[in-house]
Amino acid sequence: MAEASKKAAVAWVSVGDGPAFALWCLPVDDALYVVSGPGEQAAPGLAHADEARVSLRGDHGGRIVTWAATVTRVDPGSEEWTTVAPQLAAKRLNAPGPATALAERWAAECTVNRLTPAGPPETPGDGSEAAAPRGSTAARPAKRPFRLHRVRGASR
Template identity: 40%
Template sequence: MDRTPAAAATADDFLDRALLEEAARKSGLLWVRAEGQEQSRALWHAWHDGAVVVVGDGGEQPLHGLEAGRGAEVTVRSKDKWGRLTGWSARVGELAPGSEGWLGAVEELKGKRLNAPDTDTVTDRWARECRVLRLEPAGPQGRQLTERPGAMPDGSLATTPMPSPATTRRPVPAGLPKLLFKRRGR
């Protein structure tokens, strides 16, 4: 068995790429920080043809700051524990509606889109109103992962939530517990 530094680096490259792909395939959510932005944004995605693909803008998730030709930092969570699993740098590319790459990406994304209001015509709406972006791993060979198990940044990395018109749940009405317990007693 070859134990030279070059062989070890090749094995590490292979394992890093396998971790990157497996984490991105299995996780339904990732965080993306566009180049020049301070905060990451949670995005649902799919893995297609060696890269993460996302659909946004229009009536879908906002893609603020993600532009073709620019970079982004991607953080992928663990599917079972939901904690930070890996991170990597990406090159952002936009897929042209109707192109071969766009059609393949959209087929993958359709399967991941939950509760679409127009399931039968969602691809037509995406072609008209949305952008489909491809986030391709961009690190130099052997340095694709910026974060991996055993090599995570120190500190919590927590940030304040982004402004949103969404509201949190309101307090439970005072009479609801009595109503629920009364039914259970019958």
């Protein structure tokens, strides 16, 4: 779990029974740091959550580990903020403006959360976390194929 977290650039994070969202993250020590809020990535419910579920992918693109996480908000101005916020701002792709201005905007408008493992990783069931297809009442009638020219029968 620690090895996968060290290499993580993107984590799938879900809060409660909600869907998992792909979030870019920064691994520091044994935790992942995530920024969410206006102008940043959407992470519904994460800003006020105490727990979340994190899935990480491997080099092949498939899930390699899933674990329960304790969610802790990083307060602007704290020692942890002054250490982590500049690192996050430097990693932010296509950032509008310099890293210092970005960190100041995060302090005013966004949330930085620390996700730390809360117990051992989950054992995978069937290996797939794909959701079952939703039911639908929609149906389309089968159409006859379009033919530009009349097709003559083989009996003639």
